[in-house]
Amino acid sequence: MLDAAIVRAAKQGDRESFAQVYEYFAPELYRTALFTLGNETDAQDAVSETFLEAYKGIRNLRDENSIRRWMLTILSARCKRHIADYIRQRKTTDIDEMTDLSAPPSAEPNADCISAREALDTLAPDERQIVVLSAVMGYKTREIAEMLELPHGTVSSKLYRSLKKLRVILES
Amino acid sequence: MADWKQNNFMYGDPRETFTDEDAAAEFARISEQLRAEAERIELPDALRAEEMIKLLDGVVPGETKPVPVVNLRREYAKWIAVAACFVLVITGFARMVARQNAAYIAETASSSAAALAAPAAAAAGEVDDDPAEAANEKGLAEACVLNAQNDGDLRTAESYTEIYTMLTALVEREKMEYGVAAEEDAVVFDGEAKSRAEAPMAPVVTNSAAAAGDVGAGYTSTNVQVEGVDEADILKTDGEYLYHFRTDLSTGKGKVEIVRAADLTHCAAIDLPELRRGELYLAGDRLIVAADCSWDTDAAQDTVGRLTGIRQNDEVVVPDWYERDVRKETSAGLFIYDIGDRTAPRRIATFKQSGRIVSSRLSKDVLYLVSNQWVDPWYITGDTDAASVFPSVSSGGEAAFVPAGDIYLPAALRGSANYCIVTAYNIRSAEASTRAVLGSVDTIMMTGDTLLLASAIYDEAGVGTGITRFAVGGGDLLQYRSSGRVPGRIDNQFSLDVNDGLLRVATTDYSGSEPESGVYVYDEGMKLIGSVGGIAPGERIYSVRFLDDTAYVVTFRETDPLFAIDLSDPRNPTVLGQLKIPGFSEYLHPAGEGLLIGVGQNTRANAWGGVIADGLKLALFDVSDPGDPKEITSVLIGNAGSYTEVLENHKAFLWDGQNGRFGFPATVCRVYGATADNPWGTQTSVTFDGYLVYSFDDKEFTRIGELASESGDDPFSPIADATIRRAAVIGDTIYTAAENGMTAWSYGDFAKRETLRYS
Numbered sequence: 001m002l003d004a005a006i007v008r009a010a011k012q013g014d015r016e017s018f019a020q021v022y023e024y025f026a027p028e029l030y031r032t033a034l035f036t037l038g039n040e041t042d043a044q045d046a047v048s049e050t051f052l053e054a055y056k057g058i059r060n061l062r063d064e065n066s067i068r069r070w071m072l073t074i075l076s077a078r079c080k081r082h083i084a085d086y087i088r089q090r091k092t093t094d095i096d097e098m099t100d101l102s103a104p105p106s107a108e109p110n111a112d113c114i115s116a117r118e119a120l121d122t123l124a125p126d127e128r129q130i131v132v133l134s135a136v137m138g139y140k141t142r143e144i145a146e147m148l149e150l151p152h153g154t155v156s157s158k159l160y161r162s163l164k165k166l167r168v169i170l171e172s
Numbered sequence: 173m174a175d176w177k178q179n180n181f182m183y184g185d186p187r188e189t190f191t192d193e194d195a196a197a198e199f200a201r202i203s204e205q206l207r208a209e210a211e212r213i214e215l216p217d218a219l220r221a222e223e224m225i226k227l228l229d230g231v232v233p234g235e236t237k238p239v240p241v242v243n244l245r246r247e248y249a250k251w252i253a254v255a256a257c258f259v260l261v262i263t264g265f266a267r268m269v270a271r272q273n274a275a276y277i278a279e280t281a282s283s284s285a286a287a288l289a290a291p292a293a294a295a296a297g298e299v300d301d302d303p304a305e306a307a308n309e310k311g312l313a314e315a316c317v318l319n320a321q322n323d324g325d326l327r328t329a330e331s332y333t334e335i336y337t338m339l340t341a342l343v344e345r346e347k348m349e350y351g352v353a354a355e356e357d358a359v360v361f362d363g364e365a366k367s368r369a370e371a372p373m374a375p376v377v378t379n380s381a382a383a384a385g386d387v388g389a390g391y392t393s394t395n396v397q398v399e400g401v402d403e404a405d406i407l408k409t410d411g412e413y414l415y416h417f418r419t420d421l422s423t424g425k426g427k428v429e430i431v432r433a434a435d436l437t438h439c440a441a442i443d444l445p446e447l448r449r450g451e452l453y454l455a456g457d458r459l460i461v462a463a464d465c466s467w468d469t470d471a472a473q474d475t476v477g478r479l480t481g482i483r484q485n486d487e488v489v490v491p492d493w494y495e496r497d498v499r500k501e502t503s504a505g506l507f508i509y510d511i512g513d514r515t516a517p518r519r520i521a522t523f524k525q526s527g528r529i530v531s532s533r534l535s536k537d538v539l540y541l542v543s544n545q546w547v548d549p550w551y552i553t554g555d556t557d558a559a560s561v562f563p564s565v566s567s568g569g570e571a572a573f574v575p576a577g578d579i580y581l582p583a584a585l586r587g588s589a590n591y592c593i594v595t596a597y598n599i600r601s602a603e604a605s606t607r608a609v610l611g612s613v614d615t616i617m618m619t620g621d622t623l624l625l626a627s628a629i630y631d632e633a634g635v636g637t638g639i640t641r642f643a644v645g646g647g648d649l650l651q652y653r654s655s656g657r658v659p660g661r662i663d664n665q666f667s668l669d670v671n672d673g674l675l676r677v678a679t680t681d682y683s684g685s686e687p688e689s690g691v692y693v694y695d696e697g698m699k700l701i702g703s704v705g706g707i708a709p710g711e712r713i714y715s716v717r718f719l720d721d722t723a724y725v726v727t728f729r730e731t732d733p734l735f736a737i738d739l740s741d742p743r744n745p746t747v748l749g750q751l752k753i754p755g756f757s758e759y760l761h762p763a764g765e766g767l768l769i770g771v772g773q774n775t776r777a778n779a780w781g782g783v784i785a786d787g788l789k790l791a792l793f794d795v796s797d798p799g800d801p802k803e804i805t806s807v808l809i810g811n812a813g814s815y816t817e818v819l820e821n822h823k824a825f826l827w828d829g830q831n832g833r834f835g836f837p838a839t840v841c842r843v844y845g846a847t848a849d850n851p852w853g854t855q856t857s858v859t860f861d862g863y864l865v866y867s868f869d870d871k872e873f874t875r876i877g878e879l880a881s882e883s884g885d886d887p888f889s890p891i892a893d894a895t896i897r898r899a900a901v902i903g904d905t906i907y908t909a910a911e912n913g914m915t916a917w918s919y920g921d922f923a924k925r926e927t928l929r930y931s
Contacts, residue, residue, distance in 0.1 A: 015225065019222075022224060026215050027214075030219055034213060035206070047219050048219065048224065051224050052227060055228065062630065063630065131206075135202055135207075152815070153785075153814055153815035153839065153841065154815070156785065157812065157813030157841055157856045161856055170205065
């Protein structure tokens, strides 16, 4: 449990306390980034960017109890930047082109269960981000919409679509 | 209640052959698998805290200095040198304490007043002694905290030093709990405090040439909360021309497009490359753009940088990644154009004030601009630029600080350091009157004679809403009246109302074990005169509409009760009736003769997400008998994923009461295809994106117009900048506006007439 007093001290600028706060959330931040972005290098970048942004901005934190969500919001914004880079690199503007809705599930079913990460990799990055925040981090779609600055409806429909795809793949 | 399943627009029931429990189980399984894998992932060494901290080392050389703290004891000692100011301050506090506090918390008031009176009164009598003993720093801080319950009245500041000290105390109040760090020389401002000038000469105000909201004029206007008080929006019309603020999505830059309605020809475009989200006002031959912008480098930056005689403390270390260039700071701007010649608009005035726009209003040729300026605490404890710490304005490029005498200070320090800045700007004469209040603002509400500034307050008493009240529209453009704290949080501007001088507000109080709502009535001095609480425990307010003597409140957790509250006796508000229906209304619109239209979402309970939205919902309520509100009929539109901007912004709602019609932009999604074997077989697709027009009477809604946004090759993937956002009706034509152009449609059969693409 992270003590609210430590968060408060971090807000005042105490580096020791901030280090404790970071340490508490670092594993979660890294896992979220890794599942969302799909590779370790970018995930590490996203986490260290989040570290700096959080340090600079923690004075703005209004309510100590929302520190987790606040940090994940910063992380999500950093991940969004990386996702934007992926899209630019692939020279694609339409997310739908990146995933083939009509394609049949993978032709070779594995004897072992396919790993969840591999399943996530078949999704588009923005879908991954929403799935991770929902299924792994446990946020409601309304909260995710606020964190990612997207309309609630968009988040809901993307989540439905993504979970459907995941199930198909995980079952095969 | 009408059977909504028959009354649907692309509504499918995805639950048909599988249960919500199955879906929940699936989700849980996927979650578990993902989580189990996530747990096994180790944090790489490079991301460990010990390593990450080194990133900060590289920025601040050597050992980090503890954050400098202004020691209030020292501050008082320095004030002795400026004895005159100091005495005024202390007696000011004493005077403040003596003022009557709001009645409904009289018990707390008397105890806190007593606590305040002792140190302050003692200090008042001992001007020459070290007042640090009498009003020691702890006493002052405590007094400020104790008084958090009741604002009392605001008073104007006597000097910038006083404001600066209050800002510092605000930041330091929390630090004191953790022990004071190294003492540093405090920053002292010797700048002159200009006392409040006499009320400015009232400029001659004439009513706007264009009648706003007058349907008799044959065209629609922005859906505003209070008739006669205009609100800014991206689309405006005067019945002849359409004015559209849009963002060119390919460049990210803002533009105003002026289009002649009759033949949909493009008259002129105003490039505003630095603005991304602007809104417009129209007043005769004046067009005003209100938007966040940055201070120009040509706004005589040097005059904003320093006040005469202010000394800065050069010894405080501010980490270099914290440097800020005030020139790049966001400010709230008004850009005024003369559009006498619609083909050649010319900018005639510019006005800016610090902070980000919260909202604005236009009433009788005076534009009220409200912004919120956040003061970075770093600049309170060690400053390089006074412009970061005090509010400033700039008119026509000439900048100046808001005089200390025009800045109001609260009795109680609360929240983080923000200024709420209000300017009353006469768009004909360019006379401006600015006031600032130390405290934040996130919502405003204005009638013809009253402006309310509201903000959430988080303090020892829980969550409340601070309200500051100004009188407007009189000879004195802007006059402070009162301020106070209301329990609970408001939903949006519709939670506030002024009727016969009385303030009525509906809030949800989250401070208990479960939320509950209430309606409160205050007089002009923010004294509570009546209230009704305990409404809908466990739920929160989703929409409110005050209509004369009745307040309609929608709360929601799983079903949507619509409450009618009688306010005819302000001392005794009473809940008259309630109606429970699934779904909830985010926006309520009075539709005349005992009718209320609700725009919101349909919902259904879902084991995995709680309650989920399942499409948009329009509801028609019969409130002719407020004791027994009834739902006459409702219409469901689409399934989960469906959306309309009206859910968040009432200005997206188009009202044509005279013709019994209304409209709104919508994206409609359908969810279908689930079966028991394959609960995840649901597909979601966008089945409609564009603008919907409905007609209504006292029995039903009829969908009469479906105006589709332009789409590309894939009908399910609307082009982002072709999404219709607003519409306006002029005569027998309805015009829809998207970021990339406008389209004219017949208002009779809704056939498309012509399209104009912006270049």
